[in-house]
Amino acid sequence: MSTGQQHQPGSNSDVRRAATHAIITIVFVLACFGVAALSSGSLRTAMIAAAPAVMFVGAFSSLWITYRSWQAGGRWQVWQGASWFLLAAAVLTLMSTAPVLLD
Template sequence: MRSAIFSSREFRPAAIHVAVTIGLGIICAIAAGSVDGDGLTKGLMLASLAVVLVGTLAAGARTFISSRAGGRWQVWQGAFWLLLGLSLLWFTSVLPTILFG
């Protein structure tokens, strides 16, 4: 028997949202490591942090919207908590580079 969460129409968009958010953040971080110049490196690291934070806030907004519509908000809440934990880790790893790099 299949789980109701995995058969819902909300799981795939939430999984894609998380994957795209993490992927764009990683691409910005890799680009920051491959460029020359402190200003550009700091800017790209800040961009990677912004991508992850915006993705987290968007997942939180989708949680609220799905809850109000009577949908499967639990899937979006899981995506939100995953991205929130990741964004806190990302923040602590990017902040020294931005401030002292």
């Protein structure tokens, strides 16, 4: 986007922004797992517990952007797709970390 151009609600940048949001969320979750793998004790437990929390924060922020896009008349469907993907990933992450946290 050059200077002077306004963001168009129906532009392809919505798809790019939603994909970038999902990818950044997943990278943060993988970073939590990486730190957990390299540590031990309470830091390991905290990082394993933080991973689903980070995924849920990413999912709920995507839902918030969905709502704001819908209000503005933009392409809210793109953000809803990202929201559903992140919510499903958050549930899978939570279920996969639960056995480790319950030990």
